[in-house]
């Protein structure tokens with residue numbers, strides 16, 4: 001029985017596979033020793049594998065089910081990450097979509113929620129300092145690019161970013177009345193920014 005070394009959770013770290021079980025190397029021991037990764041969970045698994053005369057000897061027995069397959073777990077993580085970035089589904093909805101894989105990989109809804117939240121925060125565009133940067137953020141960020149309809153430049157030099165669902169744009173020509181409502185004044189660090197909602201039969205917005 002020889003260990004298989006795999007990349008660990010953190011950069012530069014490793015996890016070791018002996019059969020289906022995963023281990024961390026116990027760096028305090030002079031002779032190579034590996035402690036079950038479930039030692040730090042509520043199971044407090046006592047299994048330690050030590051190298052003795054070129055053999056790896058397992059001490060005691062695992063007190064928990066076999067851990068999920070690492071490759072399957074990585075695949076699940078990729079699917080959760082894709083769902084976080086590509087869709088507007090909530091963490092609960094993503095979990096429900098992937099319930100079978102999540103249960104197989106022993107991943108709880110709370111862990112999915114944390115992963116979705118971290119991924120979405122990491123994927124947010126950089127907070128813009130200037131108006132032209134805001135346009136770039138909106139037009140390239142996946143969740144707002146579908147609303148970005150273009151830039152409007154007025155005669156007085158002011159500029160507006162137009163956001164509207166493509167489907168609603170088709171109905172603008174049919175509108176007989178437009179109401180303008182200012183919703184709030186400051187977005188990001190651009191103090192002069194105002195968000196105006198133009199209310200028609202449907203709602204679309206100008207930021208100016």
Ligand SMILES: [Zn+2]
Nearest residue numbers: 036038045062
């Ligand atoms: Zn164990």
